[in-house]
Amino acid sequence: MLSELIQVASLIIWDEAPMTHRRYFEALETAMxxxxxKHDPAKSIIPFxxxxxxxxxxxxxxLPVVRKGSRSAIVGASxxxxxxxxxxxxxxxxxxxxxxNPSLEESKRDELERFSKWVLAIGDGTAPAERKGxxxxxxxxxxxxxxxxxxxxxxxxxxxSEVYPYFLMxxxxxxxxxxxxxxxxxxxxxxxxxxxxVSLIPGDSVHYLSCDTISxxxxxxxxx
Numbered sequence: 118m119l120s121e122l123i124q125v126a127s128l129i130i131w132d133e134a135p136m137t138h139r140r141y142f143e144a145l146e147t148a149m150x151x152x153x154x155k156h157d158p159a160k161s162i163i164p165f166x167x168x169x170x171x172x173x174x175x176x177x178x179x180l181p182v183v184r185k186g187s188r189s190a191i192v193g194a195s196x197x198x199x200x201x202x203x204x205x206x207x208x209x210x211x212x213x214x215x216x217x218n219p220s221l222e223e224s225k226r227d228e229l230e231r232f233s234k235w236v237l238a239i240g241d242g243t244a245p246a247e248r249k250g251x252x253x254x255x256x257x258x259x260x261x262x263x264x265x266x267x268x269x270x271x272x273x274x275x276x277x278s279e280v281y282p283y284f285l286m287x288x289x290x291x292x293x294x295x296x297x298x299x300x301x302x303x304x305x306x307x308x309x310x311x312x313x314x315v316s317l318i319p320g321d322s323v324h325y326l327s328c329d330t331i332s333x334x335x336x337x338x339x340x341x
Contacts, residue, residue: 130173139196150162288317
């Protein structure tokens with residue numbers, strides 16, 4: 118049973134915690150106190166019943182999604198506004214492991230370091246921003262020109278060419294494909310880019326069907 122698994126677990130890891138509504142953590146915490154206090158009543162007043170929980174994530178990224186919620190509603194849904202946050206020990210990562218790669222060229226290292234600092238400035242809200250129209254606060258950030266892909270033609274073809282140069286020569290290379298990715302804002306754009314890339318590959322395309330549910334197969338035995 119799940120309750121037995123929780124009792125014997127030494128550690129529970131919850132990744133991408135900043136994206137999760139604080140109510141989920143509070144519900145889990147209440148349930149764990151109930152479960153773990155069954156054999157030790159003292160654990161009923163200890164956060165998470167005394168079981169260590171590791172929450173991973175980056176507050177520079179996406180906060181909890183509140184359907185049609187205001188900015189204050191989204192911030193209010195964050196785990197930092199939960200009663201549990203006072204029990205959290207915050208550990209920060211300060212070392213950029215990519216910059217420690219010994220095979221990285223000096224020019225590439227400097228370029229990567231500048232980009233990393235700019236991304237952190239965006240997340241910290243310290244990057245220069247400006248207001249547009251009748252906005253009450255500055256929220257528009259200018260993206261450096263060297264990070265932009267300029268084109269007057271097909272935008273999808275332009276980004277694919279930039280991220281996957283010499284694609285026809287390398288589309289069978291696992292190392293080439295695994296070291297590149299295009300992050301999209303929605304699934305429609307994902308489908309458009311995928312369709313374009315597939316159209317570049319020689320040969321006929323094949324569609325494979327998948328299912329995300331388990332079929333209940335009824336087995337029958339027949340005797341002759």
